[in-house]
Amino acid sequence: xxxxxxxxxxxxxxxxxxRDELVDFDDKMSPPVEMMNKISSIEGYDGRDPxxxxxxxLLHSDLDPNQNRLLIPWRRYNNLNFLTHDELRRMxxxxxxxxxxxxxxxxxxxxxxxxxxxxxxxxxxxxxxNHVEYFLTKGWWSVVERNELKVGDAVxxxxxxxxxxxxxxxxxVEIENIELQD
Numbered sequence: 001x002x003x004x005x006x007x008x009x010x011x012x013x014x015x016x017x018x019r020d021e022l023v024d025f026d027d028k029m030s031p032p033v034e035m036m037n038k039i040s041s042i043e044g045y046d047g048r049d050p051x052x053x054x055x056x057x058l059l060h061s062d063l064d065p066n067q068n069r070l071l072i073p074w075r076r077y078n079n080l081n082f083l084t085h086d087e088l089r090r091m092x093x094x095x096x097x098x099x100x101x102x103x104x105x106x107x108x109x110x111x112x113x114x115x116x117x118x119x120x121x122x123x124x125x126x127x128x129x130n131h132v133e134y135f136l137t138k139g140w141w142s143v144v145e146r147n148e149l150k151v152g153d154a155v156x157x158x159x160x161x162x163x164x165x166x167x168x169x170x171x172x173v174e175i176e177n178i179e180l181q182d
Contacts, residue, residue, distance in 0.1 A: 046161040069137040111169040
């Protein structure tokens with residue numbers, strides 16, 4: 001438990017890191033051949049090797065239809081260099097407008113595990129302790145249903161380029177191929 005003092009009152013907050021959420025990175029990983037073939041066939045693919053953004057096990061909150069989002073936790077980023085300055089600025093402006101200005105909504109292409117393409121929104125969220133987290137939303141629940149995703153599935157999120165659009169590929173990983181952190 002941590003105690004945070006605000007004026008004369010104290011608020012106790014329990015900070016818990018779930019073992020089942022944390023997954024180690026392996027620099028030698030690459031998307032499966034089928035996913036690479038799909039990425040290569042997308043019109044405008046820029047030819048760069050996909051970069052691993054994060055990997056994690058899906059939690060109840062990732063699969064809740066009312067939340068309709070895949071959280072990219074701040075402690076699980078592998079690389080945030082895929083975001084340009086303009087994309088970061090647009091996400092911040094959209095967040096500050098309370099998600100009301102659709103012009104600043106950052107739409108991204110997602111290649112699903114079933115190899116279908118779908119458009120989602122990438123958004124920024126400042127969580128407790130001023131940690132910045134990102135999440136994919138606006139259509140995420142359809143991805144969950146089409147791919148029959150379930151709690152505990154280990155997934156990887158890969159970034160690749162197409163014209164000037166931010167693109168991702170979601171891969172389901174066999175659990176025995178991933179070691180959990182202690």
